[in-house]
Amino acid sequence: MKIMNCPFNGPRNSSEFTCFGPVRPPIDPDTADDAAWSRHMFQLDNTPGVIREWWRHTPSNYFFIAERNTVTDEIVATYEPAALHGKAITPKEITPKEIMP
């Protein structure tokens, strides 16, 4: 793994990227009990094989998803986080009122 294909910046040297760990399945904060929270926080994917992770292109601070094989250390695919959720996530519009109440 020397070159990583950033969905936003294209192929870049792997030293420009930071790993943020495996993608966690979403949790419902209203219904989750202690055991579910414990699993959510500490029980991350350690499968030898292809895992799905959060990565960041550090200079541009762009976050995306990479599928990487943890046995061969090869990138299988990289894509925008929107693809993970099946729809685009737009940042909530922040009004000046919310910043300074």
Added chain:
Amino acid sequence: MPLTLLKYGLPGDHVPTRDIPPTPDLKRSYDVAIIGGGGHGLAAAHYLSKYHGIRNVAVLEKGYLAGGNTARNTTTIRSNYITNQSIRFYKEAVSLYESMSHELNFNVMFSQRGQLTLAHSDSTLRSFHLRAEMGRHNGTRISVVDQQQVRELCPHLNMDMGGQHEVVGGLWHEDGGTARHDAVAWGYAAQASGRGVEIHQRTEVQGFDIAGDRVAAIRTNRGTIRVGQVIQAAGGLNEQVARMAGIELPIRCFPLQAMVTQPLKPFLNTLVSSANLHTYLVQSSRGEIVIGGGSDPYQLAATRSTLDLKEQLAHGAVQLFPFLHNVKLLRQWAGITDMTPDYTPIMGASPLKNYWLDCGWGTWGFKATPVAGKYMAETVARERVADILQPFSLKRFETISLINEMGATAASH
């Protein structure tokens, strides 16, 4: 030991014995099966056979004896942690190393030279004061030292680092030291096998037969064995082995890389580490400079090496000791560390009644070899988790009572 040396060293007719007997056939059943023939598993076998009279024991090792993380660590032994639970535990580890050569009748070359951790900022120095107070409170030898004392302890150290990482002080841990890792494993193996423990190399655990909440049998590539109790001490494979038994562990695997230089004349009489530079150095008894640092920046299930990490380690080493810039690297390697979220191991009970965990040893396992073996053996013999191991239970992740040792562990030993 010295008397034995005189008895057998002077006459010329002493025939050397083979320390580890060849792998026997698997029996049908064992009182205790230990998964993992590394330092921890072998130490547990030694303590079970010597102090608890349990000798019908099989150590199951997938590869060869002590060929995993026992062979790949950088042999640092220390107890300068930050929480009471950890310091109490690692302090006993250090004291067991002090008497280990006698205990095993095997020279493990324990060299208690002291460890110096460098501070490059006032905030680091403040955290060192806390660690020193915690250490002294628990009876270990540890103190914060100023620039002048750092100079005296380590005269060749580059103190100003070009202004970027100026050394402002350090944490001096007199109890720190090193030992020969292979000798530790071989010593335990020789003692245990001398008392009847069977060491099965090239014996891979492939599955478990579980009856209710107990393991009934272990399936291996050489046959199935019935077991009374099981200790899991499988190093980098801990998460995978536990999963075969239906146990989920909060462990992720990262490679840890290290390297040694060509041998030099003795110049470094302490272990030196710098968390800022993610580098630590120690001169081995052969004169080689052993250089290590933090784990890789992302998880991996393979022991590949990278140039990035080598450059980072070399950069740190040259900053600390600029005259190393011409020195050649002799060897480099990687091991797989089983990292826990709080940088503290997981020991004791599992969801299965007769299955005991000794895992999550990440980058800090070698120093705990004797103490983990001692108390895992006690745990199995009494079928009750030893008091000193209680805080390290797997349950702590459910109750969110973690033991945070990140500051005292990450990249700084």
